[in-house]
Amino acid sequence: MRKAFVGLIAATLFMFAFSFMLVPLYNVFCEVTGLNGKIYGPSDFFKSEQEIRERNVNIRFLSQVNESAPVTFYPSSESLEVVTDKVSKTSYVARNNTNKTLTLTIVPSVSPGLAAEQVKKIQCFCFEEQILAPYEEQEWPIRFYVDSELRGNVNDIYLSYTLFENNRETSMVMHHDS
Amino acid sequence: MSAVVESHDHHHGPKKGLLRWLFTTNHKDIGTLYLWFSFLMFLTGGAMAMGIRAELFEPGLQLMDPIRYNQLVTMHGLIMIFGGVMPAFVGLANWLIPMQIGAPDMALPRMNNLSFWLLPAAFTILLSTAFMEGGMPGFGWTFYAPLSTNYPNIAYFVFAIHIMGISSIMGSINVIVTIMNMRAPGLSLMKMPLFVWSWLITAYLLIAVMPVLAGAVTMLLMDAYFGTSFFDAAGGGDPVLFQHIFWFFGHPEVYIMILPAFGITSHIISTFSRKPLFGHSSMVYAMVSIAVLSFVVWAHHMFTVGMPLVAELFFMWATMLIAIPTGVKVFNWVATIFKGSITYETPMLFAIAFVVLFTIGGFSGLMLAITPADFQYHDTYFVVAHFHYVLVPGAVFSIMAAVYYWLPKWTGNMYDEKMGKLHFWLSFIGVNVTFFPQHFVGLAGMPRRYADYALQFAEWNAVSSIGAFLFGLSQLLFLYIIVKAVMAGKKATPEVWDGARGLEWTVDSPAPYHTFEVPPKITEQTKL
Numbered sequence: 001m002r003k004a005f006v007g008l009i010a011a012t013l014f015m016f017a018f019s020f021m022l023v024p025l026y027n028v029f030c031e032v033t034g035l036n037g038k039i040y041g042p043s044d045f046f047k048s049e050q051e052i053r054e055r056n057v058n059i060r061f062l063s064q065v066n067e068s069a070p071v072t073f074y075p076s077s078e079s080l081e082v083v084t085d086k087v088s089k090t091s092y093v094a095r096n097n098t099n100k101t102l103t104l105t106i107v108p109s110v111s112p113g114l115a116a117e118q119v120k121k122i123q124c125f126c127f128e129e130q131i132l133a134p135y136e137e138q139e140w141p142i143r144f145y146v147d148s149e150l151r152g153n154v155n156d157i158y159l160s161y162t163l164f165e166n167n168r169e170t171s172m173v174m175h176h177d178s
Numbered sequence: 179m180s181a182v183v184e185s186h187d188h189h190h191g192p193k194k195g196l197l198r199w200l201f202t203t204n205h206k207d208i209g210t211l212y213l214w215f216s217f218l219m220f221l222t223g224g225a226m227a228m229g230i231r232a233e234l235f236e237p238g239l240q241l242m243d244p245i246r247y248n249q250l251v252t253m254h255g256l257i258m259i260f261g262g263v264m265p266a267f268v269g270l271a272n273w274l275i276p277m278q279i280g281a282p283d284m285a286l287p288r289m290n291n292l293s294f295w296l297l298p299a300a301f302t303i304l305l306s307t308a309f310m311e312g313g314m315p316g317f318g319w320t321f322y323a324p325l326s327t328n329y330p331n332i333a334y335f336v337f338a339i340h341i342m343g344i345s346s347i348m349g350s351i352n353v354i355v356t357i358m359n360m361r362a363p364g365l366s367l368m369k370m371p372l373f374v375w376s377w378l379i380t381a382y383l384l385i386a387v388m389p390v391l392a393g394a395v396t397m398l399l400m401d402a403y404f405g406t407s408f409f410d411a412a413g414g415g416d417p418v419l420f421q422h423i424f425w426f427f428g429h430p431e432v433y434i435m436i437l438p439a440f441g442i443t444s445h446i447i448s449t450f451s452r453k454p455l456f457g458h459s460s461m462v463y464a465m466v467s468i469a470v471l472s473f474v475v476w477a478h479h480m481f482t483v484g485m486p487l488v489a490e491l492f493f494m495w496a497t498m499l500i501a502i503p504t505g506v507k508v509f510n511w512v513a514t515i516f517k518g519s520i521t522y523e524t525p526m527l528f529a530i531a532f533v534v535l536f537t538i539g540g541f542s543g544l545m546l547a548i549t550p551a552d553f554q555y556h557d558t559y560f561v562v563a564h565f566h567y568v569l570v571p572g573a574v575f576s577i578m579a580a581v582y583y584w585l586p587k588w589t590g591n592m593y594d595e596k597m598g599k600l601h602f603w604l605s606f607i608g609v610n611v612t613f614f615p616q617h618f619v620g621l622a623g624m625p626r627r628y629a630d631y632a633l634q635f636a637e638w639n640a641v642s643s644i645g646a647f648l649f650g651l652s653q654l655l656f657l658y659i660i661v662k663a664v665m666a667g668k669k670a671t672p673e674v675w676d677g678a679r680g681l682e683w684t685v686d687s688p689a690p691y692h693t694f695e696v697p698p699k700i701t702e703q704t705k706l
Binding site: 004009020022113 | 285286347351354355358359386387388389390391392393397408411412413416419423486
């Protein structure tokens, strides 16, 4: 009886630990399979000339501002026709609409998710935090290329950026006085 | 010498007064406490549902603002799941498992007391948010992050869930240890009654997934107050990860709420068909398969988050696979009824309604399992109709059936059969009038979790609300019937039901405070 009891307590503790293990497991799983459209860090890998198989791909740029942060944020061009394995350049524009200095994090996402691994970024404002002075407008360049390993059935790629304001006071305290 | 006399006195019966209930370690007392607590929660969650349906009676906002509405929806879900259905099943387990396996009590009686008394504490914490600035949680019972991490009073919610989880886990440990160690000699595992089997499997499921829920709410707490970013994309976290962790708990959880119902239904259908259950061991294997499969289907709750095709297909096929063991169970029940000498007492009516209506809920579940179709149904009232069909005329009807079936054993009095039948028919009509129209508005595109809706859904919502009021009010009749049977009524025989099988029918009605202090001998002749 004692043995069963101790065993079941151990199983409970294991499952609690397992729920936390799911976090790194999930990230490793996504990184290996590239399933969730995440991009992992800058890429500095170039191919030798003979490996290049040129192909045209249409890239569309999207922008979102999380929880209506007081920032205007948009791509300077909505879409770009790029050639695989050739480095392209475009930019996003961000403007601070307040009289305070804002610290921002911008998180990229690629759709379809399985193409995420082939979108190789060389320069991106999403690699580090960005700071905007009061009412400042900045143009943020990105340089990237699409690897020719891209699956044959993918001709359009959506590159989306969501802008988060760091250390934002929560805005959801609710009142019921009405 | 005096010690001997004292311990002798101790065995005669319960303590007097209210303290008896606070300190009791008797499985029957604790079972009773669980059942009354769950009934109280059932009425509380039901009152919230009445508020929801009153608001949805006609389009526009009449009674409350959308924030209050969201809070009612959230609390209705949490209370019905963690306060209504789960404690009711634990209460039944407490009453029945020792009596069905010929044990004198649960294996760990003091832990049993603690696991009950944690529940009122947890729900007091959860409900106390109603009186605070910021109010009750309003992010849905699934508390998707990062929506939930931005809510006020989330710490109360998290601690309440922690305490409920600890209570469930202790209850499950108790059930497993009892079943594994305290069966009467000769009662092998495969001879065990199906209610005991269903609880053994449920208890393992609980131990596997309640800690995962505890982990999920802990991460939520850390995201909200300790600056971590498990689920916050700005800090490198992933909101979709939350959904995976939640539903890894959430899907086994829905089977936790239905497996004991399978056990109950098997007993009742066998008794009132006056036949042994058809396919006892296939029932056991079916439940085990359902439990195992429940761990590999969770992402069918999140087909629309943007999973790759191969994952969508995997979860679709795995989900559909569950229809096979479930079908085995339904066919076994039908085969048990077939050519039986059937009588339709109230428990049997509820059990038959369970089989029919649960199967309807199962079929709408199959429709939802079809990935491309789910993109249409996702987050509509079709989903609401589906899970209410499996939970209300599923889990809740089975609990009602169990109460009517075993009440004479608990109280020693027969309940009022006429009133019981009236309660059944009102509930049966009420449930169907409430939830069947929700299939229609769901397929027509009415989304869940809004306080208001487009005009074209008005008629069916009005019908649905009327059904809900009927169902809700008829539960007061249920309360009246139970209280009446506790107070007085025709005396029940030990067997209670003609030809009932199982050890619990070999003891007196009402069951004495201590039963099976000497374990019964199980032979080939014992009717199980």
